Amino acid sequence: MILTVTPNPSLDRTYEIPALDRGAVLRATVERMDPGAKGVNVSRAVAAAGHRTVAVLPLGGAPGALVAQLLAGQGIDVAPVPIAGATRSNIALAEPDGTLTKINAPGPELTPAESEALLSALDDRAVAAGDWIAYRGSLPRGLDPPLVRPTR
Template sequence: MIVTVTMNPAIDKTVDIDRLERGDLNRIKRVELDAGGKGINVSKTIKELGGKSIATGFVGGINGTIIKHVLADQGIETDFVEVNGETRTNLKVVEENGEVTELNEPGPEVSKEQLEDLLKRLDGYAGPETLFVLAGSIPKGIPTDIYRRITESAHRKGAKVLLDADGPLFSESLKAAPDMLKPNRSELERYYRMDYRASEQELVTMGLGLLDNGTHMAVISMGQMGAVFLTREKQYRCPGLLVKAHSTVGAGDALVGAMAYGWDEKLPLEDCIRLCMGASAGAVTSIGTKPPSRELVDELAKKAELLEIRK
């Protein structure tokens, strides 16, 4: 069972323009609306790959109702906690050259009672066959150690955790040794307080360091340069796949979705890696935050190149 946790979901509004002109009129060529938030995007990818998940977190107001209805229409099970206020809308401005500017709202405040409600629901799902995907930012009212607390609670019942977060959420969670991690290059550089762009070998060394406390797998995404997949037993570098990109929005979420699906299906590591690369590359061809089709993922996965890293 896969349970995705989106503490701060959103309606993703993606607009296409020729070029962003600051302080001037910008005419929009196309608008796409999607139910979004990192965990929700993961659930959408899992569904497109043929798997199942339960999407949880907090929703509120009209936008929250829209998100629940959209996911239900897509055949995705949900178990959200209702909060006061309105679920946020995130604006993503995509220029013709592929550059993306994101304007993300903070989201509604969550009470202690609502947080406890969610934690009880998650505890009810926890078990040896459960994977929790903890992804994205948190709204007001949630402490930055929340992902660590969920990870510790999940581990007490034998459940697994896949973490995709940044900043204090990431560093705090490492104290509880999530089973899988998916930082990107910039997030890892910030965690290690680097003031320069890390080399690929440095990224590998830093990634392997994340495995020292009990984490089983770390995947470092590097944008168009590809990704590095690290376990204690095997390490692979995978160059980015050449595709006609619309924007990079959602590529990391698609990769996480493929990781979770691969875990649930008990895929061999190499097969899971190929699926991850296909899903990530496919996502950048999509409009908005829609997941790539399974057909496209499989087609791209065949082109993935796994280069073993020698220690």
């Protein structure tokens, strides 16, 4: 089993557009929403390969609820840590020629109590010998290194 820790997850919204015309009103031809961030992507790849994974991540607001729902729908066990702020939403604009323009939000600021809850959730999900923990992605405001501490 692989446990992933994603301290700054996101709801990634991708819009396919005919062309990026700065300053114009653009109409998307396709909209897609995916759970995102580096650790989440590791869990998604592990689950797609048919292996068990648990995603530990702080989630808040409607975007956080949607991230949890989308992950569960992909067969990923979610260990959410409730936070007061809303999970960040990132935007990608995809053009037919393959050009991708991304705008990544900074994400919510975690309180000291939320940071401690994230570490406690990690402790609670500590894996057995032979299993793996993957810490991936950016740190949200309010969570300073080191994220890693000895587990039981």
